[in-house]
Amino acid sequence: MVAVAAWRFVADTWFGAPSWNLAIDHRVDAPADEVEAWLVDVLSPVLPTLDAELDVLVHASYRPAFAALRRLGLGIDSVQLVGEVDRAFERLEDAPLPEGLRITAMSRDDLPAVNAMLERTFAEEPEHGWFCALPKFVAKQRRELEDAVQSADALQLVVRDAHGTAVGHLGASLDPTNPFWGPATSLGLCLEPSIRGRGVLRSLYRAFLAGLRDRGIRVFRGGTSRPAVMHLGHVMGRTLQGANFRRNAPFPPEHFASWLPAG
Ligand SMILES: CC(C)(COP(=O)(O)OP(=O)(O)OC[C@H]1O[C@@H](n2cnc3c(N)ncnc32)[C@H](O)[C@@H]1OP(=O)(O)O)[C@@H](O)C(=O)NCCC(=O)NCCS
Numbered sequence: 217m218v219a220v221a222a223w224r225f226v227a228d229t230w231f232g233a234p235s236w237n238l239a240i241d242h243r244v245d246a247p248a249d250e251v252e253a254w255l256v257d258v259l260s261p262v263l264p265t266l267d268a269e270l271d272v273l274v275h276a277s278y279r280p281a282f283a284a285l286r287r288l289g290l291g292i293d294s295v296q297l298v299g300e301v302d303r304a305f306e307r308l309e310d311a312p313l314p315e316g317l318r319i320t321a322m323s324r325d326d327l328p329a330v331n332a333m334l335e336r337t338f339a340e341e342p343e344h345g346w347f348c349a350l351p352k353f354v355a356k357q358r359r360e361l362e363d364a365v366q367s368a369d370a371l372q373l374v375v376r377d378a379h380g381t382a383v384g385h386l387g388a389s390l391d392p393t394n395p396f397w398g399p400a401t402s403l404g405l406c407l408e409p410s411i412r413g414r415g416v417l418r419s420l421y422r423a424f425l426a427g428l429r430d431r432g433i434r435v436f437r438g439g440t441s442r443p444a445v446m447h448l449g450h451v452m453g454r455t456l457q458g459a460n461f462r463r464n465a466p467f468p469p470e471h472f473a474s475w476l477p478a479g
Contacts, residue, residue: 218246221258223266232352235269240281248280255284263288269347275458276476282459291465293346294439295475296457297449301434304452305425311418316378317411319423324365326374326382331358333385337406343466344441357404361387371427375407375416383408384416386424390433400435401428405445417444421452441467446474 219242227234242251263270273296274281313319322330334357338348347353364370364387375384384407394400403424407416428436439460440446456475469476 218243219251219254221255231347232350233269233347235271236266238270238272240274251280252284256287259288270462272461273458276456285461290461290463292472293460293462293465294441295459295472296439297454298457299436299452299454301425301428308421308452310422311415313419314414318376319373319420320376322365322372322374327361329382330385333408334406373423383411386420397435399433401433403436403438417448
């Protein structure tokens, strides 16, 4: 056996949409064109029958799988980046926050503003997080933020404007005993449009990384299609875990060229 493709239906995914999880593996020494042709042959009658969302994360080194998925009409939705906390902190030089803004821990009083910002943002810009406005995801996010503001260990940051209103948020989903990654976290981040494009993200990442170091978390992971996040990913020395594929992906391959030069 030189290649394998397997799929299973997952009704209750963490992102809130019933999905077909598709996994692909192949030997690296197998001829790429044969693997690609085999995958196209096997998956072309199957994909139309997978009548829900697809959940497909393929490592960037699996180029025959990339090529086959493209030929089957899928595209890249986001890249999955992995960062090492100490290394990222050392590489990311600080920059001053624009006047009037400051970064603090999130409190219970911030919940209405943060929830409203997150829900509005992803309803308006679904291409940067297709599942983030789904009712199930939103309900889970609300529960998690409610719990987080009551936990001394949580790492939830807000950017405040001069009136003290939360106009940005970065939330860590801490996983201190991950069996694969070790002490790790995923994250979500969001800025109000009024403070975007002003260099706030660098300071927010610095505060996040400092908080992770204090908690002994060594790895941070997240999927993105945002150019600013992809750019600072390079600055922080993050590595590419892989790419998430979808039907009707919203971006052309060139959108991810800084991480996937050949598309
Ligand atoms: C993602 C988001 C936080 C980025 O915020 P932003 O205000 O645009 O980011 P900044 O202005 O701080 O820019 C951060 C860096 O990216 C760079 N950058 C911004 N846009 C860029 C682009 N199109 N291409 C390359 N680099 C870019 C900036 O120059 C800056 O780099 P520097 O610090 O080295 O100068 C913001 O777009 C957002 O909140 N979006 C909605 C929520 C969302 O999509 N969340 C999911 C994120 S994975």
